[in-house]
Amino acid sequence: MTEFTPWFSLAGGFLIGLSSVLLMLFHGRIAGMTGIVSGLIPPIASDWGWRVAFVAGAILAPAIIIASGSPVAYSVPVSQTSLVVGGIIVGLGVFFSSGCTSGHGVCGLARFSIRSLAATVTFMAVTFITVYVIRHVIGA
């Protein structure tokens, strides 16, 4: 069980949206993690500087929160095999869909991209089905 956290989720969602807006305002870029990170895998994109800085900030954030004395809830209820298999499939998938939850689900939908809508509806539906199958059909 995880607790329903409406206020933290509302505030966190606002910050995720705000970061998308700020990245567009200052850098003119979509705040999609797939796209940002893909530019850091060789052949490295010529504009690697802001990408490295954004990723560094994203990684530093929870570390700073924890260092300041506030806990960050984190628990991984799946096996290491699931992390490896799931990770490889996510990597393959987001390459071909050119985006993930942040790129399509937030930035793409926010600018009314029909392509992002198709992607988001598809991956959300498939994730619901996958979790249902794993937890209630296979019973893992």
Next chain:
Amino acid sequence: MKSFVTALLIGLVFGTGIAISGMINPAKVLNFFDLFGTWDPSLAIVMASALVTAMIGYRLVFGKFPKPVLTDRFAVPKNITIDARLLTGSTMFGVGWGISGFCPGGSIPALGMGESSALLFFASMIVGIVVARTLNNAWQRPSTI
């Protein structure tokens, strides 16, 4: 240098949002998708909140600024084609997300938790992207990406 600092600060905002919203936590993410089990609706609020903020913010940015503050133009994707490639990729992403509980935007801030699980997922995801890019280059050259 200025662009490095702004991107770092914006990354901090993103990572803070992922951390406090619960998107960083695979247990919480998987519970959102477990409608018929230990359902936790928090993620719906995260996505709605992020989306409404981005919609309003983009509208202001595109309406009031002819170009970004630090660069020459808004680099917005022009592609509007819904093809098999997009839908296959999205389907695979959904399968992997459901298996692991991690999406790319959740896994990268999770690296800052100092837990090996996030690193294991992240490294596997990078392998997946590299394999996909290699296959893609082999299938269609010159590449259209």
